[in-house]
Amino acid sequence: MSWLASIGRFxxxxxxxxxxxxxxxxxxxxxxxEAYRIGVQSLPVLLTISVFVGTNLSLQGYxxxxxxxxxxxxxxxxxLAGVRxxxxxxxxxxxxxxxxxxxxxxxxxxxxREQIDALEVMxxxxxxxxxxxxxxxxxxxxxxxxxxxxxTTIAASWLVATAQLGLNGTDFLDYVRxxxxxxxxxxxxxxxxxxxxxxxxxxxxxxxxxSKGPEGVxxxxxxxxxxxxxxxxxxxxxxxQVLYGx
Amino acid sequence: MSPVETLARIxxxxxxxAAVTRRAVTPPWNVRDFFRHTWLVATRCMLPVAxxxxxxxxxxxxxxxxxxxxxxxxxMLPSLISVAVLRELSPVLASVLxxxxxxxxxxxxxxxxRIKEELDATxxxxxxxxxxxxxxxxxxxxxxxxxxxxxGTVAGLLGxxxxxxxxQGEPAGVFLANLWALTVPFxxxxxxxxxxxxxxxxxxxxCYHGFNATGxxxxxxxxxxxxxxxxxxxxxxxxxxxxxxxxxx
Numbered sequence: 024m025s026w027l028a029s030i031g032r033f034x035x036x037x038x039x040x041x042x043x044x045x046x047x048x049x050x051x052x053x054x055x056x057e058a059y060r061i062g063v064q065s066l067p068v069l070l071t072i073s074v075f076v077g078t079n080l081s082l083q084g085y086x087x088x089x090x091x092x093x094x095x096x097x098x099x100x101x102x103l104a105g106v107r108x109x110x111x112x113x114x115x116x117x118x119x120x121x122x123x124x125x126x127x128x129x130x131x132x133x134x135x136r137e138q139i140d141a142l143e144v145m146x147x148x149x150x151x152x153x154x155x156x157x158x159x160x161x162x163x164x165x166x167x168x169x170x171x172x173x174x175t176t177i178a179a180s181w182l183v184a185t186a187q188l189g190l191n192g193t194d195f196l197d198y199v200r201x202x203x204x205x206x207x208x209x210x211x212x213x214x215x216x217x218x219x220x221x222x223x224x225x226x227x228x229x230x231x232x233x234s235k236g237p238e239g240v241x242x243x244x245x246x247x248x249x250x251x252x253x254x255x256x257x258x259x260x261x262x263x264q265v266l267y268g269x
Numbered sequence: 270m271s272p273v274e275t276l277a278r279i280x281x282x283x284x285x286x287a288a289v290t291r292r293a294v295t296p297p298w299n300v301r302d303f304f305r306h307t308w309l310v311a312t313r314c315m316l317p318v319a320x321x322x323x324x325x326x327x328x329x330x331x332x333x334x335x336x337x338x339x340x341x342x343x344x345m346l347p348s349l350i351s352v353a354v355l356r357e358l359s360p361v362l363a364s365v366l367x368x369x370x371x372x373x374x375x376x377x378x379x380x381x382x383r384i385k386e387e388l389d390a391t392x393x394x395x396x397x398x399x400x401x402x403x404x405x406x407x408x409x410x411x412x413x414x415x416x417x418x419x420x421g422t423v424a425g426l427l428g429x430x431x432x433x434x435x436x437q438g439e440p441a442g443v444f445l446a447n448l449w450a451l452t453v454p455f456x457x458x459x460x461x462x463x464x465x466x467x468x469x470x471x472x473x474x475x476c477y478h479g480f481n482a483t484g485x486x487x488x489x490x491x492x493x494x495x496x497x498x499x500x501x502x503x504x505x506x507x508x509x510x511x512x513x514x515x516x517x518x
Binding site: 068071078083090096100128129131187237241249253 | 317327329335349352353356361365370376377378380381385437451490491492493497501506508513
């Protein structure tokens with residue numbers, strides 16, 4: 024039953040974050056700094072992974088549709104699978120792996136070194152000082168990262184489709200354009216922001232709850248990435264079901 | 270980091286991998302720790318792997334249905350689900366979760382042992398810490414990753430089934446009859462081969478970062494962070510090459 028207690032503690036943490044920020048401006052200047060850090064740190068990893076996701080989508084789509092003679096559908100497959108589902112989830116997973124783990128380990132290190140207690144002694148609310156800029160920063164950058172992931176995925180799969188598989192590039196892009204509508208992109212952006220909120224809150228919670236010492240830091244970092252990626256994938260299904268199901 | 274430094278790190282990683290490989294193929298082996306770590310990784314990763322592949326199977330069911338409804342070919346949906354889950358999703362997602370959960374746990378353990386100078390203590394006692402602590406962990410991931418892939422495949426197919434039959438109301442008989450239309454046993458074998466290689470990559474990266482952790486508690490956190498990122502980068506790259514090779518494109 025300990026997981027039930029953790030969910031309760033997490034809800035309490037979210038409530039405390041909300042209360043610490045009610046009727047109060049965020050710490051000045053720190054939001055942009057955190058947004059820059061989160062965005063720029065995650066970007067190279069995210070783009071590299073998106074390239075490989077795109078290449079594999081093309082390869083797998085080509086192989087799945089070849090028996091039916093539907094190689095031209097690869098563009099549609101890439102657009103639906105890549106843009107609607109994979110790009111937001113990949114962006115979330117990479118931000119969780121890069122920025123989320125870093126948040127968790129930074130805060131856990133501050134816990135170990137008793138810097139969080141020091142903040143409280145100085146009458147600075149640590150939730151307001153540490154969590155708020157990260158939360159606002161991640162909300163700010165996630166939509167941009169998601170769009171970049173979408174673009175890179177499509178570009179890489181186009182490259183594989185034309186150069187490696189010998190498909191017609193114009194056809195491919197026509198199918199991509201035909202299957203993606205503005206509302207899909209809006210849905211991706213909303214997904215991205217929600218994933219960002221989940222990643223930030225889960226990672227910061229893991230950091231705050233960590234036990235002291237090197238093991239505590241390691242375990243907090245570990246828990247942050249696992250819990251936030253599992254939550255994002257489940258959340259992704261719920262959002263997709265609401266948007267596209269029925 | 271300057272390019273030269275990056276290159277030097279890649280070189281050090283290569284030397285580390287060679288040292289681990291040499292100890293992995295020569296006796297004596299730390300058999301008991303190997304089984305203990307395999308068991309720990311497999312049980313720890315079971316829930317996250319299933320919790321990720323199951324919803325993903327459902328999402329494929331949802332999106333696939335939309336494509337196939339255009340052509341009135343809903344009966345093809347289970348074939349698409351089995352192709353996608355068996356060949357690509359389950360191996361990749363299971364490996365991401367193994368890197369995030371199992372790999373980073375190993376990096377955290379070894380990093381903490383390095384910071385607390387326990388690894389130095391084993392060396393002083395003339396115990397080869399690479400052979401004693403690192404090799405069992407790497408091999409444990411090599412064994413656990415394919416097992417978790419099979420689990421992820423089952424969970425993904427189950428997710429697709431729940432979506433198509435339970436939620437969208439497709440007939441269950443049609444679903445099961447078409448499930449294996451486009452897949453061959455080789456697809457499952459391909460997933461297992463892929464994940465074995467991914468497991469090796471994750472194990473080496475995780476143990477490298479844990480074994481070489483420096484700078485106190487913050488260093489352990491950074492090692493864990495780097496483990497997840499570098500392992501995922503490495504096996505996504507390997508995935509593209511392996512997929513191309515397996516389809517002989």
